[in-house]
Amino acid sequence: MCSEACDVSIGVGSYGRGAGVAATIAVLAGCTLGPDFQVPPAPAEAGYGADAASTASVPVAAGAAQTFVTGKDIPGDWWALFRSRHLNGLIEQALKANPNLQAAQAALRQAKENVQAQAGTLLPTIDGNASAARQQFSLATFGQTGPPLIFNLLQTTVNVSYSPDVFGGKRRALESAQAQADYQRFQLEASYLTLTSNVVTAAIQEASLRGQIQATEDIIKAEQQQLVVVRNQFDAGSAPRTDVLAQESTLAQTQGTLPVLQKQLSQQRHVLMALTGRFPNQGRGAAFMLSALRLPTSLPVSVPSKLVEQRPDVRAAQEQLHQASAQIGVAVANLLPQINLTADYGNTALNAPQLFTPNAAVWSAAGAVSQPIFHGGTLLHQERAAVAGYEMADAQYRNTVLLAFQNVADALRALQDDARILAAQERTVRVSAESLDLSRVQYQDGTITYLTLLNAQRTYETARLSLVQAQAARFADTVALFQALGGGWWNRSDVIVDDRPKPNIIEIVTGAR
Numbered sequence: 001m002c003s004e005a006c007d008v009s010i011g012v013g014s015y016g017r018g019a020g021v022a023a024t025i026a027v028l029a030g031c032t033l034g035p036d037f038q039v040p041p042a043p044a045e046a047g048y049g050a051d052a053a054s055t056a057s058v059p060v061a062a063g064a065a066q067t068f069v070t071g072k073d074i075p076g077d078w079w080a081l082f083r084s085r086h087l088n089g090l091i092e093q094a095l096k097a098n099p100n101l102q103a104a105q106a107a108l109r110q111a112k113e114n115v116q117a118q119a120g121t122l123l124p125t126i127d128g129n130a131s132a133a134r135q136q137f138s139l140a141t142f143g144q145t146g147p148p149l150i151f152n153l154l155q156t157t158v159n160v161s162y163s164p165d166v167f168g169g170k171r172r173a174l175e176s177a178q179a180q181a182d183y184q185r186f187q188l189e190a191s192y193l194t195l196t197s198n199v200v201t202a203a204i205q206e207a208s209l210r211g212q213i214q215a216t217e218d219i220i221k222a223e224q225q226q227l228v229v230v231r232n233q234f235d236a237g238s239a240p241r242t243d244v245l246a247q248e249s250t251l252a253q254t255q256g257t258l259p260v261l262q263k264q265l266s267q268q269r270h271v272l273m274a275l276t277g278r279f280p281n282q283g284r285g286a287a288f289m290l291s292a293l294r295l296p297t298s299l300p301v302s303v304p305s306k307l308v309e310q311r312p313d314v315r316a317a318q319e320q321l322h323q324a325s326a327q328i329g330v331a332v333a334n335l336l337p338q339i340n341l342t343a344d345y346g347n348t349a350l351n352a353p354q355l356f357t358p359n360a361a362v363w364s365a366a367g368a369v370s371q372p373i374f375h376g377g378t379l380l381h382q383e384r385a386a387v388a389g390y391e392m393a394d395a396q397y398r399n400t401v402l403l404a405f406q407n408v409a410d411a412l413r414a415l416q417d418d419a420r421i422l423a424a425q426e427r428t429v430r431v432s433a434e435s436l437d438l439s440r441v442q443y444q445d446g447t448i449t450y451l452t453l454l455n456a457q458r459t460y461e462t463a464r465l466s467l468v469q470a471q472a473a474r475f476a477d478t479v480a481l482f483q484a485l486g487g488g489w490w491n492r493s494d495v496i497v498d499d500r501p502k503p504n505i506i507e508i509v510t511g512a513r
Contacts, residue, residue, distance in 0.1 A: 032168030033336075034329020037175075037322045040397065042305040046405055050412040055419035060426045062295050062471040066415060066478070072300035074310075074488030079200050082475070083294040086286045087203055090276055094199050095192075097277025104184075104191040111181035118177040121170050124162035129346075131155045154355050157346030157362075164341070169333025176326035183319035190312035193487040195275065200479045202272045207288040208472030209265040215464045216258050223251040223457070229444065243450040250454065254461065290471055296478055301412070302485050307404055310486030317393075317400040324386070324393040331383035337371040407484035414477040422470040429467050432460040 050068075057065035075081070079091055095101065136150045165171055230247045233239035270280045308314045345363040349355040372379055439456040442448040482488075 031166065032171050032329060033332040034168070034172055035325050037179075037325040039318065040308075040321070042308045043401065044305075046304045046307075046401075048301075048304065048405065048409045048412055050409060050416070052412075052416050055416050056423055058419060058423045058426050060422065060467075060471070061291060062293075062474050063419075063422055063426070064295050064297050065419070066295070066297055066299050066474075068299050068301045068412065070301050071303050072298070073491065074300045074302070074482065074485055076488045076490075076492035078482045078488055079196060081294075081296040082200070084203075084288075084292055086288065086292070087200065090199055090203065090272065091196055093276040093278075094195055098195055098275060099277060101188075101191050101195055104188040108181070108184040108188050111177075111184040115174070115177045115181050118170075118174045122165055122174065124160055127159045127161075129155075129157045129159065151350055153348070153350060154352060155346060155348045156355065157344055160343045162341045164339050166339060167333040167336045169330050172326045172329030172333065176323045176330065179319045179323035179326060183316050183323065186312045186316035186319060189489045190316060192492075193312060193483060193489060196487065197479055197483040199272065199275050201476055202268060202275060203288045204290075204293070204472055204475045204479065206265065206268045206272065207290040207293065207475075208468060209261055209268060210287060211290050211468035211472070212465055213258065213261045213265065215468055216254065216261060219461045219464060220251065220254055220258070223247070223254055226440070226453075226457070227251055229440070230450070233444070238446055239450065246450060246454060250457065290468070290475070293475060295474060299415070299478065299481060300485065301408075301481075304405070307408065307485070308401055310490065311400075311404045312486060312489060314397075314400050314404050317397040321390070321393040321397045324390040328383070328386045328390055331379070331386040335372060335379050335383065337369050340368045340370070342366045342368075404484070408481070411477060411481035411484045415474070415481060418470065418474045418477050422467075422474060425463060425467040425470045428463040429460070432456070432463045436460045 052068070054065050054067040057063060077088075077091075080088060131154075133153045134150065135153065136148050138148050139146045163170075227244075227247045230239060230243050234241060234244050273280050273282065302310055308318075343363070343365045345361070347355050347357075347360040348362050349357070349360040354360055436453075436456045436459075439448060439453045443450065443453045
């Protein structure tokens, strides 16, 4: 495919090219070989497979019904919907100090500079040279006699070299470099989204562990009180020694789970410290509790046609596809003639006063054309490799789109099921608590065996822990939905990318900086 250079400059500009780069391309004549990249359309048949408009409501903490609002926009600071100032502070700290985010920012700056460097290949190169030499030679070289002669030789030259981009290979290389910069842009947005999601998820996990520890401590107290009752029953002769041993064993098992939870809590705190760019011994901060978080009740759900525009990973895969498309044009142009124009102008003299006189001027001009004839099949196979690279990038892009829709569908389904699970756990806790209270009374009256009481204890203890986990799951899967929808990066109010003005290519070449 061959398109006019002015058309290429417009197309390139539509993908966010700098004004200097677009202007440079627009003034160059010639053809641009290779395919012109077209953004893949959103899949018309795609959907999430979720029909429910809201979740169930449960009369317990974190049990509010959540409504899915189709087409509602996602705020850039979506974590603020959890209404935790401590959480907001952690996010702010992470955005300032997380090394992975800083690395992504640097990678974007590097890619932008590479674009400017590649744009420079479209313009002539100008080099200035100056030299001075002092030399002595003997007259015997010319068959004469006499003392040796000493003279000075002064030279100044300006060299101009230009390779017209007749077939657009350089412009395709520039297009590829800009696609790489755009890829790094969306990689940065993906890093931003991953970081904020990880911080919120880690905080929720910490709150869950604290809730489980609190529930375990309450269970231990209840089991200690029950042990006193069983021992009194044994002392009164109404209970066998095996009941005491069984209760002691149950208490010991429960106490053994506490250090495990405490270890997990410490590790989770370390995760939060690392995410915020701090060492484990730096600033513990306030503790997260589930009761301090508010469950968002109105959840945005992007329409399927918008999802591919909002997911940073999909946009990054799209730019990889764009880069692969441009590389085909580079490979095709390498098969065709290459033109090189050079010119030199300068002065040569034996002393400084004569250096810039008309008689000291020297110049030359030359043009050359190089046409590949035989390269052992290298250029042909490079073109085929570029086509295969495009096909690979296309498959990877389509796979990324599929995973994006799967993530949203999974999150929506999880939120619906989380509400049902929480309702079931709430009923289990309520019923098992009543059963345990009744069993304790019946055991003291001697109407049931200790085994029946023990089973009631274990059912209640498991239900308590499961309830905390179910409450935390509703928060965690809400985070997963925001992440699956792209996290609202297009609505961010903070600017973490280094957007300092960069000189365009014309300024770089002319030195007007």
